[in-house]
Amino acid sequence: MARQGSQSASPVPSLRIGEVARRTGLPVKTIRYYCDEGLLQPKDRSAGGYRLFDEENLAELAIIRALRAMDVSIPELARILEVRRAGVCNCAVLKDSIAAKMESINLRIGELAAMKDELARLLSSWQDCGGSKLQR
Amino acid sequence: MARQGSQSASPVPSLRIGEVARRTGLPVKTIRYYCDEGLLQPKDRSAGGYRLFDEENLAELAIIRALRAMDVSIPELARILEVRRAGVCNCAVLKDSIAAKMESINLRIGELAAMKDELARLLSSWQDCGGSKLQR
DNA sequence: AAGAACCCTCCACTGGGTAGAAGCTTCACC
């Protein structure tokens, strides 16, 4: 078993990707993908090239995870995280994108409900098809 | 302009892909894609290799269009159309897949509603952020 | 020093199309 970090002074000096995966519940591949896409910037690399993450990265991943679950796109997330990284209050940005997201969720729910109605109509109109031969 | 079909005896002897696109409202590329995926089998080819469609193809496209709008997947559609092509009553198959679709729509609506609630909670909890400086 | 666990990059694949290139076919009109 490869354990790491013999120091116990600072709480989270540097986490490797596997540990981050364990803590966030995201697959290692996905975290690496987020790095590639510029969403996440590991604070450092080990001498051997391993990505090293810190608590700030964990916080960012929490945001990413939450907003992805709400179908916020990767480019949108990149925008949000960039603003956040700049140290500016990102309430406005977040609020805008969340409001837009709620709007699109409402639309989508409406569409799905309409579909459901249509499917129900279909089903009830076929009530009487016994199942013997063609009606193509 | 390239017009076609000087015969006017049979109502729909053979339509080329562009005309089918016009009648169904689907992009030419999409119809070709459906052919490639085996959903649609043009009744013939011209001497020059053009796909030639008939009314049965139009009916199939109508089904494809309607079910795709309800997020029925391409492989599922292939299954449905195959059964239909076999001349057997496909009520059972359709009913099953429609019932399953309704179930998944219900699930999805539930998920979306939960998301919306969560977003609303987020928004209301940020009510008081004026927008000046960081709170990262 | 060995071995296990971990990590790296690179490439290919998913689904449901969409975009473009290079070249062939069909048609109306002259």
Added chain:
DNA sequence: GGTGAAGCTTCTACCCAGTGGAGGGTTCTT
């Protein structure tokens, strides 16, 4: 019968948000 243009063909590559695997290097424990 020639010409122009629209229409069609196949092929390749791209989109999103990852996921899987190959092949090889690093870190840690024993």
